[in-house]
Amino acid sequence: MKYNDKPKFNIGDTVVITLYGTVGKITKIKHIDEQYLYEVNESHGLYNENCLVLLAEYRGEMPDKEQIDIEYKFFFGDLVQVNGYKGELFKVVGFRTEIWRYQDDAWEDIIYELTRVTDGEWLEADEEELLLIADADQADVFLKKYGYSFSKHQQPSLSLPPPRDNLSLKIDRLLDAYNDYKILYETFKDEFYVSTLQTITKQLVDLSNSRKERLEK
Structure with a gap:
């Protein structure tokens, strides 16, 4: 087989993989055993020059486009x-x-x-x-x-929590808020949520001390 000192295709060229009739772009070129092999669309496979044709030069039949309708049962935040x-x-x-x-x-x-x-x-x-x-x-x-x-x-079965005094309700709301902001921080790693968590923690400490003082009286 005659050895080509230059690759037939360049990175970025739009080509047709004739084995499958699919279209893609050259994303990598490798020189192995005195021949050039081409990666298409960053896939793991390599194609030799005989398997590829520039899209502008392709004269075969392109496969029909497939329309796929996907119905999602769940969405963001569910x-x-x-x-x-x-x-x-x-x-x-x-x-x-x-x-x-x-x-x-x-x-x-x-x-x-x-x-x-x-x-x-x-x-x-x-x-x-x-x-x-x-x-x-x-x-x-x-x-x-x-x-x-x-x-x-x-x-799931639902049940309302038992009635609580105002102090307990405030603590519960703060704990809910703390958990929400903790999830937000762990998800987005935004330092804004850290300061909010610190503020909530201080409020929880103050309320816990108030409840302790009330119980000691």
């Missing part, structure tokens, strides 16, 4: 329960669709990215693993105002 995490709550912070195509089969997987309400731990889960507890508009209200208990195979 409060969900995850199979295998009994009694724990997560918020939806992202989602993506993975599209799989083979010669005799095809499907789409929807993957949701979640953070646990209690400590901000990150988790990925399939759509069928999730149970909606409260949509985004009601999630914070649910967390702050309702007690909850869960069974792995049952819908």
Whole structure:
């Protein structure tokens, strides 16, 4: 085989992979065993020059475009329960669709990215693993105002917390706010949330001291 001292294609060229009829851009060129191999769209595979044609020079038939309609059951901020995490709550912070195509089969997987309400731990889960507890508009209200208990195979049961005095209610609200801002900080790493957490902590200390003094009287 005649050795070419220069690559036929350049990084950035738009080419057709003739094996599949797909279009992409050259993202890397490698020189191996006296031949040039090309990476397309930052994929892991390499193609030799015989498998590629510049799009402007391609005379074959392009494959038909495929339109895919995806219906999402959950959205940003929704409060969900995850199979295998009994009694724990997560918020939806992202989602993506993975599209799989083979010669005799095809499907789409929807993957949701979640953070646990209690400590901000990150988790990925399939759509069928999730149970909606409260949509985004009601999630914070649910967390702050309702007690909850869960069974792995049952819908969540709700119960109002017992009445408390004003001091206890203030402490509970501050604890709710602290948990919310903690999740925000762990998610976005914004120093603004640190100062807010410090302010809430000081208020909690003051209220706890007040309650202690009341009990000692």
